[in-house]
Amino acid sequence: MTYSSTPELIATCWTSAGNIAPLNSPEISPVPIGERLEAIASTGWAGFGLAHDDLVAAKDTIGFSGLRKLIDQAGFRHVEVELLSNWWDESRSHEWKPQLELLLDAAETLGARFIKVGTACGEPLDDLDFLVEPLRHLTKEASKRGTRIALEPMPFSMVGSMPAAAELMRSVDMPECGLVVDYWHVFRAGTSLEELSRSLTAEQIFGVELNDADAEIKGTLFEDTRDNRRLCGEGDQDVTGFIKTLQAIGFNGPWGVEILSEQHRKRPVREALESARSTALQCFPA
Numbered sequence: 001m002t003y004s005s006t007p008e009l010i011a012t013c014w015t016s017a018g019n020i021a022p023l024n025s026p027e028i029s030p031v032p033i034g035e036r037l038e039a040i041a042s043t044g045w046a047g048f049g050l051a052h053d054d055l056v057a058a059k060d061t062i063g064f065s066g067l068r069k070l071i072d073q074a075g076f077r078h079v080e081v082e083l084l085s086n087w088w089d090e091s092r093s094h095e096w097k098p099q100l101e102l103l104l105d106a107a108e109t110l111g112a113r114f115i116k117v118g119t120a121c122g123e124p125l126d127d128l129d130f131l132v133e134p135l136r137h138l139t140k141e142a143s144k145r146g147t148r149i150a151l152e153p154m155p156f157s158m159v160g161s162m163p164a165a166a167e168l169m170r171s172v173d174m175p176e177c178g179l180v181v182d183y184w185h186v187f188r189a190g191t192s193l194e195e196l197s198r199s200l201t202a203e204q205i206f207g208v209e210l211n212d213a214d215a216e217i218k219g220t221l222f223e224d225t226r227d228n229r230r231l232c233g234e235g236d237q238d239v240t241g242f243i244k245t246l247q248a249i250g251f252n253g254p255w256g257v258e259i260l261s262e263q264h265r266k267r268p269v270r271e272a273l274e275s276a277r278s279t280a281l282q283c284f285p286a
Contacts, residue, residue, distance in 0.1 A: 007284050008046035008254035010078050012209055015257055015276050016040050016048060019265045022226055027053040031269050033062065037070050043273040046254055047078025049116075052099055055081060055106045064109035071110060078254050080207065081106045082116035083152075088134040100141070107147035114150040114206050115142055116180055121222065124160020124189075131159070132171045139177040150206040152180040155189035156221040162191050163199035178206035182258060183242045184213055184225055193238070193245045202250030209258040210280050212237050229260045231279040239283040247285075255280070 014022070016036055017029040029036060033054070040048045050058070058067045071079060081103050086096045103115045117138065119131070139149045153165040165179050179200070186196060212235030217224045232239045243255075257280045264272050 007281065008077065009044075009277055009280055010047040010049060010080060010207075010254050010256040011040050011045045011273060011276065012080065012256040012258040013049040013051040013054065013082060014260045015264075016269060016273055017051070017054070017265075018269050018272075021260070021265065026056075027051055028057050029054055033058050033067065034070060036269065037074055037076075039270045039273055041074035041076065043270060044277055045076075045273070047076050047080070049080035049082060049256070050106075051082055052084075052103065055102060059102070059106075064106055068109055068111075079110045079112045080114065080116065080256070081110070081112045084115060084117040084138075085120060087117060087138055088119075088131050100138070104141065104145045104147070107142070108145045112147055114148040114178070114180075116150050116152055116207070118152050118154065119158035121154075121156055122158060124155065124164065125158045128159060128164065128168045129171065131168060135168075135172045135177055136174060139172070139174045143176045148176040148178065148206060150178050150180045152182060152185070153189070154182075154185045154225075156225075161189040162186055162196055166199045166201075166204055169204050175203065178204050180207040180209060180256075181205055181246065182209035182211070183237065183239065184209070184211050184229060184258075186242070187213070187237050188217070188221060188225070193241055196242075197245050197249060200249055205246065205249070205251045207256055208246060208251060208253075209256040210239060210243070210283070211258050211260075212239055226260055227262045229258075229264070231259060231264075231275055232257065232283045233279050239280075240285060243284055 018031040086092045142149045153159040159165050212230040212232050215236040218228050259276045
């Protein structure tokens with residue numbers, strides 16, 4: 001398939017992390033940061049993401065200024081940093097405030113488009129009003145440092161669906177606070193593309209993550225998202241329809257690709273990155 005203009009793709013943090021998974025302790029990639037960025041750049045990506053523990057490791061070794069030099073040398077246009085949780089709970093501020101400070105430092109020095117935040121695992125909640133003021137506070141802090149806050153809803157977390165998250169964003173009502181729309185979380189929450197189209201506006205969409213999955217869930221929702229995602233176009237979901245839906249809303253990239261699976265983690269990083277990028281590109285409408 002050929003493209004008049006190749007979409008800009010971002011290798012989100014887990015896509016390039018090698019043999020490491022969410023909730024490993026610590027969540028540090030076994031691939032040295034320089035080698036990792038070289039692999040991402042040489043396989044054609046326009047940007048990349050790093051998770052909190054990898055940012056700590058980078059700060060302690062080459063520093064954020066050294067990492068920024070590598071980013072500039074490679075010509076990356078987009079950087080993402082993640083993931084902050086527990087930010088609504090002042091009783092746990094001794095845990096999350098240092099994490100927020102590190103993410104703010106990273107975002108400012110690296111030029112990150114936003115800081116990704118999540119909510120606690122568990123059953124989705126109906127009443128999300130208690131998150132409005134904490135999100136406004138986070139957004140003000142991010143804005144002071146030249147970045148934004150992007151919430152990622154997940155069907156096994158307090159903010160469980162995109163329609164619920166979009167409603168929450170309307171309550172927060174700050175242009176620097178928006179959403180990361182991960183296709184896996186959309187279809188596993190049971191949200192149709194029509195519902196997605198009705199609930200979101202282009203201004204709310206700060207980031208998008210492409211992936212695929214089988215029709216059936218294996219294990220818990222968390223186990224399925226961590227271990228069984230498929231490369232775009234190789235599962236049972238309508239990746240092209242999802243892309244077209246977001247384009248119709250008014251989003252036009254850059255597009256993250258987030259592949260998390262036991263199979264993906266076992267591949268050499270360069271090979272994993274090549275397959276994640278080529279399969280994603282094949283799903284874009286010609």
